[in-house]
Amino acid sequence: MSIDITIAESTDIVKENMNDNVIYFQNVDCRISGKDILRGITLNVRRGEIMGLLGKNGAGKTTLLSLISGLRSHTSGEINVLGEKMPTHTAEFRRRMGFVLQDNALYEELTIFENLKFSASLYDVQNSRKRILEVLEILGLSDRRDQVVNTLSGGLKRRTAIARAFLHDPELFIIDEPTLGVDVDTRHALWAYLRLLRSKDKTVIVATNYLDEALALCDRVAVLGEGALLEVAEPRELVRRTGSCIDIECDQQTAKKIASEVLNLQQVTRTDLTLSGISLFLDKGTNPDKVLSEFAKYGSIDGFCFRAPDLSEVFKSLGNRHP
Amino acid sequence: MRKNLRALLGGMNAELNRMRRSRLLIAIVVVQSVTFLILVTLFGMTGAYAPTALVNYDNGPLAQQFIHSLENDHRSFALIFMNNETAAKQLVEQGVIVAMIVIPQGFSQSISEGKTVPVTVFIDNINTDMTDDIQRAMPAAVMSFGDALKFEGVNVSVAETDSYTHDTSFIDYMIASALVLDALIIAGTLSALSVAEEFESKTARLLAISPVHPLIPMMGRVVVTALVSAGALAITVIVALVSYGISPVQPLEMVLTLLFCVAIFSCLGAALGAVMKRTLPVALFVLGSALPLFLFSGSYEPQRFDGNLIWVAAHFSPEYYAVGLMENSVFNLKVTPEPLGLLALALVGWGIGALALAWFFSRRGFS
Numbered sequence: 001m002s003i004d005i006t007i008a009e010s011t012d013i014v015k016e017n018m019n020d021n022v023i024y025f026q027n028v029d030c031r032i033s034g035k036d037i038l039r040g041i042t043l044n045v046r047r048g049e050i051m052g053l054l055g056k057n058g059a060g061k062t063t064l065l066s067l068i069s070g071l072r073s074h075t076s077g078e079i080n081v082l083g084e085k086m087p088t089h090t091a092e093f094r095r096r097m098g099f100v101l102q103d104n105a106l107y108e109e110l111t112i113f114e115n116l117k118f119s120a121s122l123y124d125v126q127n128s129r130k131r132i133l134e135v136l137e138i139l140g141l142s143d144r145r146d147q148v149v150n151t152l153s154g155g156l157k158r159r160t161a162i163a164r165a166f167l168h169d170p171e172l173f174i175i176d177e178p179t180l181g182v183d184v185d186t187r188h189a190l191w192a193y194l195r196l197l198r199s200k201d202k203t204v205i206v207a208t209n210y211l212d213e214a215l216a217l218c219d220r221v222a223v224l225g226e227g228a229l230l231e232v233a234e235p236r237e238l239v240r241r242t243g244s245c246i247d248i249e250c251d252q253q254t255a256k257k258i259a260s261e262v263l264n265l266q267q268v269t270r271t272d273l274t275l276s277g278i279s280l281f282l283d284k285g286t287n288p289d290k291v292l293s294e295f296a297k298y299g300s301i302d303g304f305c306f307r308a309p310d311l312s313e314v315f316k317s318l319g320n321r322h323p
Numbered sequence: 324m325r326k327n328l329r330a331l332l333g334g335m336n337a338e339l340n341r342m343r344r345s346r347l348l349i350a351i352v353v354v355q356s357v358t359f360l361i362l363v364t365l366f367g368m369t370g371a372y373a374p375t376a377l378v379n380y381d382n383g384p385l386a387q388q389f390i391h392s393l394e395n396d397h398r399s400f401a402l403i404f405m406n407n408e409t410a411a412k413q414l415v416e417q418g419v420i421v422a423m424i425v426i427p428q429g430f431s432q433s434i435s436e437g438k439t440v441p442v443t444v445f446i447d448n449i450n451t452d453m454t455d456d457i458q459r460a461m462p463a464a465v466m467s468f469g470d471a472l473k474f475e476g477v478n479v480s481v482a483e484t485d486s487y488t489h490d491t492s493f494i495d496y497m498i499a500s501a502l503v504l505d506a507l508i509i510a511g512t513l514s515a516l517s518v519a520e521e522f523e524s525k526t527a528r529l530l531a532i533s534p535v536h537p538l539i540p541m542m543g544r545v546v547v548t549a550l551v552s553a554g555a556l557a558i559t560v561i562v563a564l565v566s567y568g569i570s571p572v573q574p575l576e577m578v579l580t581l582l583f584c585v586a587i588f589s590c591l592g593a594a595l596g597a598v599m600k601r602t603l604p605v606a607l608f609v610l611g612s613a614l615p616l617f618l619f620s621g622s623y624e625p626q627r628f629d630g631n632l633i634w635v636a637a638h639f640s641p642e643y644y645a646v647g648l649m650e651n652s653v654f655n656l657k658v659t660p661e662p663l664g665l666l667a668l669a670l671v672g673w674g675i676g677a678l679a680l681a682w683f684f685s686r687r688g689f690s
Contacts (some may be wrong), residue, residue, distance in 0.1 A: 041443045069532050070532060071528060071531060071532055091326075091535065092534070094532055094533060094534040095534045097532070099529070101525060101529065103525050105524060105525040105526045105529050106524070106526070107341065107526060108524060109340075109341045109344045109345065110340055111340075111342060114340050116334070117333070117336070118333050118334070118337040118540075119533075120470060121329050121330050121332065122330050122534065123534060124329055147687035148344065169582070225566070250465040
């Protein structure tokens with residue numbers, strides 16, 4: 001999949017491909033209680049893709065999801081979701097969307113089956129019993145269908161919340177922190193399930209703090225920082241474009257010397273002092289050998305390795321570039 | 324329409340399942356309402372039959388006659404016969420009994436000779452209410468004693484004409500009105516908890532993005548809490564009527580009044596739940612406001628006895644109208660100046676108003 005969006009040139013491309021877009025944001029601001037939560041967001045999400053929203057807590061991910069679902073209204077700009085101009089509250093629009101909230105929002109004193117049955121009554125799901133059993137089977141909850149929710153583990157609650165959102169077979173599936181507080185096995189099972197949705201041409205929006213999740217799951221990620229869209233790209237492309245990284249093993253004194261000297265170098269975008277020395281993040285196109293030889297004179301270097309930065313480091317770099 | 328009906332039934336079904344697993348909560352609410360019944364009857368009991376020591380140093384017939392007057396002609400005393408004045412005084416000081424009455428030696432002889440005899444009364448005046456009761460009761464007993472013996476100068480004649488053909492005991496009177504209080508506690512608490520929980524557990528947000536209006540499933544839930552409340556109140560009513568031996572004069576009117584109360588308090592509870600959005604504070608608020616509302620609504624006696632201002636203020640509470648109807652249906656009493664039809668109409672008006680309040684605040688809660 002190619003990268004077709006950057007912040008600077010996004011508007012035209014978004015307009016060109018509007019027919020394929022399930023979600024389309026143009027220059028959207030959202031102000032809540034006098035505070036700018038989202039600023040100038042321009043973004044599109046295509047049918048059948050998994051789009052990740054990546055950002056620290058408070059970056060605006062959940063607010064952005066609330067705007068898509070219609071739970072909140074934007075202050076300015078234009079939002080179009082599933083062909084409807086937002087905000088919209090039509091029943092038909094809501095039936096086409098499934099939303100998993102960050103905190104599950106399950107009825108704790110009801111069983112898994114009863115929770116789904118209630119949801120089926122809200123969404124007027126036909127043959128609800130058959131459909132519920134089908135969804136429970138897919139999510140591996142069949143054996144626990146009569147278990148009361150307040151006796152379930154965090155992972156099973158998460159699965160139940162996802163099952164409920166999927167029950168009415170929505171076109172657009174919004175999920176806030178899909179694997180928050182779940183064990184590794186459940187995490188992989190949920191990823192597999194989300195990929196299954198994509199294979200059925202469903203569109204999935206995932207807000208996550210977990211960087212490996214974005215790498216493993218998402219076709220593209222939109223990186224948010226302090227309410228602004230920092231970057232939209234394929235996760236791996238984002239890593240590649242951010243540049244390479246050198247981990248240098250050295251004593252703390254040498255590491256501090258390198259950290260202070262590096263300020264003079266344009267090619268180094270960021271440094272991280274680590275327990276074993278220092279990590280240097282290099283601008284794309286920089287020759288790492290050259291940089292390394294530059295720092296050898298500041299002290300004894302015990303070892304080094306070149307590697308691609310992970311998404312966490314990418315995010316930090318973006319944050320540094322766009323404070 | 325069909326979709327809305329399905330959502331309504333879905334809400335009802337979900338609430339029914341929730342209630343099935345909350346039997347302990349329902350039991351506690353019922354126990355609590357019975358506790359309130361006991362509480363209000365205690366208010367009535369403390370003003371009567373105060374435990375009082377009687378130390379009698381005279382064995383004459385007139386002393387016996389005086390004791391009879393103390394015991395039977397007024398409801399203030401529960402006499403405990405003691406021989407030792409010092410021990411009786413100690414019991415008063417310890418707060419075990421309220422007062423001590425001493426009949427001196429030579430009481431009968433002095434009375435028969437037409438002399439004035441001082442009768443010592445030692446009172447624990449820690450509570451002036453009780454002190455006042457005893458101060459009022461003593462002269463009444465003396466008057467009754469003198470009248471019975473046809474003493475010169477004591478001429479008591481009461482020409483009583485009653486408003487009603489029957490007497491109603493104070494405690495029974497309070498039980499009838501306390502059932503309205505119970506309706507508030509049971510229905511108000513259960514519906515407030517149900518709605519507040521929707522916001523507390525964030526499920527309200529899911530309802531807000533569902534294809535049906537969120538108030539429809541919510542209404543289903545409140546209907547079920549009202550039905551469960553009606554059942555729980557029925558248990559309380561049976562306990563109260565059987566325990567106090569009360570037989571309602573017009574049972575159908577009583578049942579309808581209580582059902583209306585359940586509907587009104589369920590709606591008001593729902594409105595409170597939507598405003599407060601937290602289960603613990605809303606439950607405490609319902610309990611905390613129940614007793615003052617009850618006391619301001621003519622629950623102890625016809626409200627106009629307490630002054631015009633309170634009486635006027637009481638009209639703003641549904642309990643005022645409900646208590647008026649309850650006293651009529653249970654004892655055939657008319658405790659408000661308004662006719663019964665108007666009371667019933669006011670209660671219906673309150674029902675509609677409470678529904679509108681529940682709708683307004685729940686809707687605002689979802690926005």
